[in-house]
Amino acid sequence: MRTLHLLLLVFTTAAAAGESRIVLKDGQGKDSVMSQCAICHSLDYIVVNDRILNRAGWEKTVDKMINLMGAPINNADRQIIVDYLALRYGK
Amino acid sequence: MVNRRHFIKKAAGGLAALGSALLSKGSALAADLVAAETETTSIMDILSRKKALIKKSFRPPNYETPAGYFDAPFTPINAFFVRYHLSVIPEVKAEDWRLHIGGDAVRTPFTLTLEQLRRDFKSVEIAALCLCSGNRRGLFQPQVPGVQWGSGAMGNARWRGVRLKDVLAEAGIEKSALEVSLNGADSGVLEITPDFIKSLPLAKALDENTLIAFEMNGEPLPHWNGFPARLILPGWTATYWMKHLTDINVMAKPFDGYWMKTAYRIPSGRFPGGGFSSQETPATVPITEIVVNSLITSLIDGQAVPVFKPLEISGVAWDGGNGIAQVEISTDDGVSWHPAMLKQDYGRFSWRQWRYDFEPKRTKEYRIMARAISCSGACQPLEPIPNPSGYHHNAVQKITIRGV
Numbered sequence: 376m377r378t379l380h381l382l383l384l385v386f387t388t389a390a391a392a393g394e395s396r397i398v399l400k401d402g403q404g405k406d407s408v409m410s411q412c413a414i415c416h417s418l419d420y421i422v423v424n425d426r427i428l429n430r431a432g433w434e435k436t437v438d439k440m441i442n443l444m445g446a447p448i449n450n451a452d453r454q455i456i457v458d459y460l461a462l463r464y465g466k
Numbered sequence: 467m468v469n470r471r472h473f474i475k476k477a478a479g480g481l482a483a484l485g486s487a488l489l490s491k492g493s494a495l496a497a498d499l500v501a502a503e504t505e506t507t508s509i510m511d512i513l514s515r516k517k518a519l520i521k522k523s524f525r526p527p528n529y530e531t532p533a534g535y536f537d538a539p540f541t542p543i544n545a546f547f548v549r550y551h552l553s554v555i556p557e558v559k560a561e562d563w564r565l566h567i568g569g570d571a572v573r574t575p576f577t578l579t580l581e582q583l584r585r586d587f588k589s590v591e592i593a594a595l596c597l598c599s600g601n602r603r604g605l606f607q608p609q610v611p612g613v614q615w616g617s618g619a620m621g622n623a624r625w626r627g628v629r630l631k632d633v634l635a636e637a638g639i640e641k642s643a644l645e646v647s648l649n650g651a652d653s654g655v656l657e658i659t660p661d662f663i664k665s666l667p668l669a670k671a672l673d674e675n676t677l678i679a680f681e682m683n684g685e686p687l688p689h690w691n692g693f694p695a696r697l698i699l700p701g702w703t704a705t706y707w708m709k710h711l712t713d714i715n716v717m718a719k720p721f722d723g724y725w726m727k728t729a730y731r732i733p734s735g736r737f738p739g740g741g742f743s744s745q746e747t748p749a750t751v752p753i754t755e756i757v758v759n760s761l762i763t764s765l766i767d768g769q770a771v772p773v774f775k776p777l778e779i780s781g782v783a784w785d786g787g788n789g790i791a792q793v794e795i796s797t798d799d800g801v802s803w804h805p806a807m808l809k810q811d812y813g814r815f816s817w818r819q820w821r822y823d824f825e826p827k828r829t830k831e832y833r834i835m836a837r838a839i840s841c842s843g844a845c846q847p848l849e850p851i852p853n854p855s856g857y858h859h860n861a862v863q864k865i866t867i868r869g870v
Contacts, residue, residue, distance in 0.1 A: 416525055
């Protein structure tokens with residue numbers, strides 16, 4: 376409950392700040408990325424790293440989010456998110 | 467890369483030119499600029515009670531200061547850069563705030579209110595540069611992942627507070643004490659996400675320049691810079707300058723959280739610094755001391771300047787607390803170097819403003835460079851020193867101007 380409350384609070388603040396206007400590139404998996412990565416951070420974190428990371432780099436980043444930061448992403452979604460990031464934002 | 471730097475400066479300059487009338491319409495301006503998000507990653511945006519800054523990420527908020535503000539010796543509070551790792555950032559109320567002093571290596575843990583902190587300890591003021599470890603990360607080639615900072619993740623301020631050593635003495639430090647950990651009120655969205663906690667070696671915690679600060683440039687700390695109290699660690703990078711301090715623990719063992727063990731580390735032996743042996747491994751050490759560096763603030767890359775007219779080249783220079791001995795300017799692509807005039811000295815932890823008078827005489831391109839030399843003899847390298855996380859970018863800046 377506390378987490379949910381904080382989530383709502385954060386999203387309200389962020390939307391006012393313009394976060395909701397960030398547009399990711401179209402492609403398969405975009406919805407999963409938008410719903411799961413944005414639980415903890417705005418999606419400009421992806422945009423600013425466009426073409427800096429290759430597939431292995433994005434894989435490492437997603438695994439860091441899951442294993443070190445505790446992102447609740449299951450194996451199937453992990454693959455979808457890695458594929459999207461590697462294809463649309465990969466080097 | 468030149469293009470991105472150029473854009474940042476253009477964006478900042480253009481915004482300044484719009485004037486204060488338009489700036490007061492804050493949100494409308496921010497909304498217009500946000501529309502450009504898909505075209506570029508650097509847009510201007512306004513956080514509450516801040517001027518428009520260069521937005522790097524919305525959540526957590528990471529905003530850098532446009533270079534135009536660095537003409538002043540002290541960076542205005544409402545233009546000071548903002549850097550967070552985690553997204554839940556409560557607005558702390560002064561009357562509700564408590565600072566807990568504890569840990570397994572103190573005799574008597576205790577709790578302070580803001581009023582007690584201000585009243586019960588001697589207050590001191592120090593001018594010091596607050597510099598993000600990853601400032602200029604966006605200038606590394608090849609690019610390094612992370613927040614793509616330009617040159618504005620820094621600011622110079624007068625910090626007023628009390629000495630950490632005086633507060634710790636009240637708790638009584640045991641002989642077993644090794645490190646002092648710091649936690650702030652911010653946290654991750656998920657409870658499982660490692661809280662942003664840092665530690666200091668005991669000697670640094672007991673240094674007379676290490677403060678728990680509650681004022682910045684004569685005013686209470688603003689929310690986005692750590693209200694009501696934050697750590698000030700002059701000479702070390704800002705990762706240790708914990709905002710919204712809530713807990714300080716003196717510990718007999720090295721702190722092993724993510725933000726010490728894994729993050730903010732540099733390869734062993736590649737940079738000067740050190741001073742944190744309890745956190746070192748054969749391969750990596752924690753980033754500690756700020757490296758010698760400088761920034762030209764008066765010129766924009768590609769700027770046209772009239773010939774036979776005096777041109778002031780000015781900027782700032784800094785290091786990790788030895789002080790700046792000299793700043794040298796080259797106007798001929800590094801062939802010859804000439805000393806700049808150093809302006810007022812606000813102490814060894816403050817940056818030092820400098821100026822150099824130049825008169826371009828030919829209608830051609832001039833390559834302008836500045837390099838700082840610290841009182842310890844350290845000098846900026848011509849190329850940045852590569853490291854996986856993109857820290858300590860202190861390469862000599864190169865700006866091309868055109869005599870017309």
